[in-house]
Each structure stands twice: as structure tokens, then as C-alpha cells.
Amino acid sequence: MDPLNPFAEKVLDLVERIPPGKVMAYGDIAEYLGEGGPRQVGKVMSTWGGGVPWWRVVHADGSGAAPDHLRECLAHWREEDTPLRGERVDMRLARWDGRPAEHERSSADFQ
Template sequence: MEPFAERVLEVVERIPPGMVMSYGDIAEYVGEGGPRQVGKVMSTWGGGVPWWRVVHADGTAAGGLLDRAMAHWLEEGTVVRGERVDMRRARWDGATRSADFQQRR
């Protein structure tokens, strides 16, 4: 596995339950690539990490994964609006601890 992929997966593993990052957020956080490159990593190696915590910038799940992602989002208490995550309330900045996030909700 290439170093970029390892860094992406490490970030995904750190996203707290109930929170999400977009593909672009992750690329910006690791300082390399873009949303498509992060998406490629997730489609290739993302099955072993909480993949449902990575969404499109508009809060939608990756193609064909809505039902499975929604089950995880509801279980974790992720704020959703219809069939997408409420990015304003559930987006993780990579620094805020989960407890701090829960107090803001």
C-alpha cells in the first residue's frame, strides 16, 4: 500500500463516531491529492475502516452504499437530514475531540 493510502486510512480511523469528513476534507488534511484520489483509496482499501464516516461534500454516501451507511449513521447518532449527513453539524475538523463535539450538538 502506498504512503498516501496509509495516511488516508489513518485519518478515517480517527474520525469519531457520529462525525464525518468529506473526501476533499481528508485530502486537505493529509496535504496531498484530492477527493477523487481519496475516493480511490476508499474504494480499494476502505473496507477495514469506518468508511461510512467519509461522505461527499454534500453529505451523501458513496454510490450504492446509502442503506448500509444510513444504518451506521443512525446507530452512531450522526445528524442526518433526509438521505444525507448534515455537514454543518456532523463535519469533523480533524482536531475536535468527540466529547467536545457531543456538547455542541
């Protein structure tokens, strides 16, 4: 098992902070951290993702991480009321920018 590196810790810490009902794409995480890339994030998740809410990390198109765990993803998403569109997450609504939930913006901040 590869030893944790600073990058991996940041990724895992961030994933743990993703609020229920929200998700982040691999690329979003890399961009948020300002280092590495989607594939690097994927490497981290495949190695140590078991200890964090991995189902909140999805592909940019909203599809789940692993096809064989699709049932598992769906179950978690439904449980957390994650906006879904068929078998994928509705990124337009579920994407988390990294900002704390705070109070919802009253007026439509959606661009």
C-alpha cells in the first residue's frame, strides 16, 4: 500500500467535507486544490477512498465512480437526496464548489 502523501491527505480531507446531497468531480477536486489532475485524484480515491464518502466523487458528467458499484452509489445518493437524473447525478444542481453550505442564497445565484 502506498504511503499517504500531502496531496492524498488534502484530497481525502476535502472529500470528507463534501456535504451530503452534494458531489464533486475528480477534475473539480484537482482544480480546487490547485495541484495534480483528475487522474491523480482518481489514484488517491482508488487507493484510500474506502475511508471516505467516495460516492460523492463522480465523473464530470455525473456518472458514478465504478460501474460495478452503481447500485451502491444509487443507494447512497437516494439516501442523501442527491439530485439525480436517471442513473447519474445532476451536476447542475449537486455540484459543490467547496464553499460551506452556510444559508442557501435566497435569490437565484445560479448563473
